[in-house]
Every structure is written in C-alpha cells, then in structure tokens.
C-alpha cells in the first residue's frame with residue numbers, strides 16, 4: 001500500500017537540512033538525551049517493539065541483534081557499535097542519501113545505539129569515494145561535540161560516547177560485516193569464519209554490534225513515535241514495522257529514493273514513485289540490489305496451499321505483493337536493500353547477467369576457492385555466449401558452476417553471486433537459448449543494453 005512518510009527524510013533537499021540548527025529545530029537529540037536516562041533493557045525492548053528489520057540486506061530484527069550483546073560489560077572487554085555504510089551493492093544508494101541529507105539522525109542513532117548495547121565508541125564505516133557523505137558526517141559529529149552531545153559527558157550524563165568516521169577503500173566485500181571489521185582493524189578485507197559472531201568477538205576482538213546506516217538512522221524516529229506506534233505504520237505489522245527508504249533506478253523515468261511505510265509494492269515503486277518504465281515496457285525487476293534474484297514482470301504468485309505465507313496473493317502479479325523480508329522470500333527472491341533495478345523490454349537479459357557476473361568476479365576477495373574460481377568461470381562462460389560462440393551445454397555449465405558456489409564459501413558473497421545467476425537462467429531460459437541459437441542476433445540483441453535507453 002502506497003503511504004508516503006517523512007520520519008526519515010523530512011530534511012532531505014532543504015538547503016540547511018544537514019545542519020545542527022535545523023535538526024534541533026525539528027526536535028533533534030531529544031531522544032538521545034532521553035536514551036541516556038533509560039536502561040539498556042528498556043532501549044532494546046523499544047527497538048523490539050518497533051519490529052525494525054535490519055536495512056542492510058539480511059533483514060534481521062534489530063532489537064534481537066542488540067539483545068545478543070552481553071548484559072554487562074566485562075572488565076577489559078569494551079563493547080563497540082559499528083555502522084555499515086559501505087553500500088557497494090549495485091543499484092543501492094539509500095544510505096548515501098541519508099548521510100548527505102540528514103547526518104545528525106545517524107549521529108543521534110549512534111548515541112542511542114551505544115547506550116543500548118553498552119558501548120562508548122561507534123565507528124561509521126563509509127566507502128572512501130563518498131566524499132560529501134563523509135564530510136557531512138564529520139561536520140555533524142563536530143557540531144554535536146561542540147554542543148556537548150558527544151564526549152565524556154553527553155548532555156551532562158556520565159556516559160561517554162565518541163563517534164568516528166572510518167574510510168573504507170571501496171571494496172564490495174567490505175560491506176560484509178566481518179570483512180568490514182577486518183578492514184576497520186587495518187587488515188585485509190576478507191570475511192571471518194562465524195562463530196564467533198561479532199557480538200562475541202567483533203572489532204578488535206571485542207563484543208560488537210554491526211548495524212546498517214539506515215537501521216541506526218531510523219532509531220531516533222522510532223524512539224520519538226514509540227516502538228509500537230512506529231511498527232504500526234507498516235502494512236506488514238507486526239512482522240515488519242515502520243517506514244523505510246525505497247530506491248528505484250534503471251529504466252524508470254524518475255529514479256530516486258522515497259520514504260514509505262513498509263509494505264509498498266513493486267508496481268507502486270516503479271509506476272507511482274519511479275514515474276513508470278523508460279523507453280519500453282516492463283520486462284523484469286531486480287528487487288533489492290544485484291544479489292537478489294530477478295523477478296519477471298509477467299510472473300504470477302504461486303501459493304495454492306493455504307499454509308503458504310503468500311496464499312492471499314495466489315494468482316496475482318508478483319508486482320502486487322507487499323515488499324517485505326518474508327513476502328519476498330516466499331517469492332523465491334529477497335528484499336535485500338529494498339532498492340530495485342528496473343529492466344525494460346529493450347534490455348537483453350543475457351547482457352545484463354554478463355554485466356553482473358563481471359562485477360562479482362572483480363569483487364570476489366579470493367579467499368574461498370569456489371567463489372574465486374567459480375565467479376571467473378561464470379564470467380568466462382558468459383564471455384563466450386555474448387561473443388556469439390556459446391553452446392547449449394554452456395547453459396548447463398553455468399548452472400553447475402553456480403550450484404557449486406552455493407553454500408561452499410565463508411560468507412554470503414558466494415550466494416550473492418550464484419543466486420542471481422541461477423535466477424537469470426531460470427527466468428530467461430528461452431531468451432538464453434535464443435541468444436545462443438542466433439549468436440546474439442535475435443530480437444533482444446547484443447546491442448540492446450550496450451546502448452543506453454533513449455533520453
């Protein structure tokens with residue numbers, strides 16, 4: 001259901017929207033001050049009541065994640081809060097909009113988050129090329145510190161909080177939380193084996209919570225409204241609460257970031273907010289960043305069984321299913337970052353998959369053999385097909401290689417490569433076969449994506 005909200009984006013686009021003056025005029029930092037007089041348990045319960053699912057991709061309940069941190073801080077084992085603003089997922093640009101548009105929401109969220117998990121230090125990990133985002137965050141931290149909202153006694157309360165911005169070098173794998181922690185420590189950005197989980201041994205070997213930037217920037221709003229009220233904004237309450245940032249890009253007329261109540265549909269995102277498909281008809285959507293399997297526009301929901309979570313949508317278009325962590329899992333894909341990439345019927349799915357697989361081969365950190373070698377195999381097989389030299393056997397080989405990456409790597413990068421590959425092959429089998437038969441000289445021809453859609 002399309003319900004625009006402005007709990008997170010009220011100050012977006014306002015000339016001084018990123019300044020402390022404007023943030024305070026809108027009631028900023030009242031919740032941080034309040035949080036410092038609350039117990040950790042009260043804060044965690046508020047977050048649990050909000051039913052906020054992490055906005056970084058996996059959709060894990062944020063309050064539950066906070067509750068994994070040890071209830072008391074052991075001597076010599078400080079707790080850390082780490083904010084993930086690496087945002088390397090193709091098609092995803094929501095955290096950047098937040099850092100640039102309203103950096104104080106993140107700083108205030110960090111104060112509340114630190115209190116909730118027993119930490120005194122928060123690191124915001126931002127990829128290096130986001131210069132404006134980093135500048136705005138640092139400026140916000142300086143302003144908050146000068147006002148006495150950060151430091152040894154924020155708001156005069158004896159609970160020190162410091163927030164730092166840390167630049168990442170710009171590697172997709174460093175968005176994976178344990179690679180991020182390695183990178184933060186100055187090590188190679190390679191994933192760690194879990195367990196131990198970050199809540200047991202994270203940054204510098206200490207108990208750590210890693211939250212996505214949008215997740216933490218939402219905390220002041222959920223505190224202001226109260227967890228329960230915040231949850232009820234969503235049409236998927238109580239499974240998933242609140243409002244969130246939706247992104248849409250690719251072949252749409254008005255790409256951008258829009259804040260809406262949780263439960264928006266892809267049709268609303270593409271046509272009402274994205275201004276409709278640019279230069280053609282809708283072919284398919286990658287729903288939440290390139291790691292999430294593609295949905296065809298002509299797909300219908302198959303949930304004939306009453307116990308199926310999507311039974312209410314049985315026979316309807318996948319475009320009309322509310323976008324939720326669980327609903328999209330039921331569709332055989334993932335909600336991911338909630339930033340959709342739209343493909344018009346002028347796009348060639350073979351070339352789109354080739355483009356994605358080149359990205360994954362380039363970004364594989366190389367630590368796990370199935371991912372390092374498999375992503376290269378996928379790219380080379382697609383090189384052959386795209387060059388017009390592919391065979392039907394190559395399609396089977398693509399399947400085999402993707403399946404041998406799945407489940408055989410330390411981190412989810414492997415699945416993030418294999419799942420979209422398998423999704424393209426399943427949903428566009430006929431187009432792949434046609435491409436191979438005609439050497440790419442078919443209707444969805446090899447030039448289709450190479451040429452940007454007409455302006």
Ligand SMILES: Cc1cc2nc3c(=O)[nH]c(=O)nc-3n(C[C@H](O)[C@H](O)[C@H](O)COP(=O)(O)O)c2cc1C
Pocket residue numbers: 053054055056057058059060062065084085086087088089172173174175176177178210211212213215216411412413416
């Ligand atoms: C390859 C890979 C890249 C990821 N990139 C990001 C990212 O850029 N930002 C992010 O918040 N989470 C990313 N994640 C998910 C994080 O590992 C982690 O789940 C998330 O930061 C937790 O925050 P949340 O619970 O608030 O969603 C990535 C995961 C993988 C496997």
